[in-house]
Amino acid sequence: MSDVLRLDRADDRVVATLDRPEVRNAIDQATVDALHALCGELETRPRILILRGAGGVFASGADIAQLRERRAVDARRGINSEAFRRIRRLPMPVIAAIDGYALGGGAELAYAADIRIGTPGMRIGNPETGLGIIAAAGATWRLPAIVGEARASELLLTGRILDGAEALAWGLVSSLHEPDELVGAAHAVADRIARHDPLATRHTKSALLAPADAHPAIEADLQAELFESPEKERRMTAFLERKHR
Structure with missing residues (x-):
């Protein structure tokens, strides 16, 4: 089990919890490596995946300290985008349970899920242009498919952050739950999926x-x-x- 990604395994599902609360679960290289290892497991033995974050935060974004040091060669490697691509293409459905911040790379991780649910207090969006970069790990092509081109353009070009009610109204999440009910709601979705062939x-x-x-x-x-x-x-x-x- 990784120090940055806690895994709870069952016969029909895996709950993966991003666990770097000291940096609001920012996605660093160790997290990316752990996600690749998890994908390898679920590609070999397909199960439903529930993604969540520890400490009332989904993922506050990519680790800025690491991101600042990356150069052109790193961008072309698609470090985060390759991990999120594997998550998107996992054989069984992926459910993102979003509380607190899901920003930048954290939002793009959520966009890679098949189903997203959240809390009223969630905050989701892509402020990358304010840091001098673009959302390059899936937002520019996944977000338009989720919310439409006009709304995706507004989010990505303005850096607007949506709260839970806005995310629900825009179709970015399919339901809202109180924080202490969020994981149970994710399991309820997984239960419905698991009853089917x-x-x-x-x-x-x-x-x-x-x-x-x-x-x-x-x-x-x-x-x-x-x-x-x-x-x-x-x-x-x-x-x-x-x-x-």
Whole structure:
């Protein structure tokens, strides 16, 4: 278990807690390395992932002390963006449970999740241009898909920070919960996912992530596999038996 990323594992899910409270869970190289290791585990044994932060903060951003020292060669390595890309493409759904600050790289980590829930006190946004850089770990292409181009442009160009009510109204999170209920709410979402066929869930995520020109062929291929699945037969038989009782 990493010192910066606490992992609680169950058969159907993993809860990963960013744990650098002294710097509001800023994402440093050790955190990136731990996220890569976690992705390797979940790519090998797919499970639902719940991402959260310790100490009432999701992630206040990238570690500025490290970021200040990075140069052009580091930018081209895509240090954070590669880790977040792997999180986005994990086989099973990723749920981000956001409390407190989710800024800069912390916001981009949240954007990589499939489902985001938050608290009224959350604060999310991308103030990178105020630091002389851009949001280069997914915000410029993931955020428009989440909230639309006009709202994404406003957030990224002005550095505006949204509170929980604004994030909910903009569709950036799907629900708000009190801080002491947030993790339970994330587990409730995971419970609903876990009741469904894991392969069907994985194939649904694959279709959602596919490029526009892959549709509708990708659905036909994925559905063809599921139509031959014993689990499809079992679940549909059970449904019909319940219906006729």
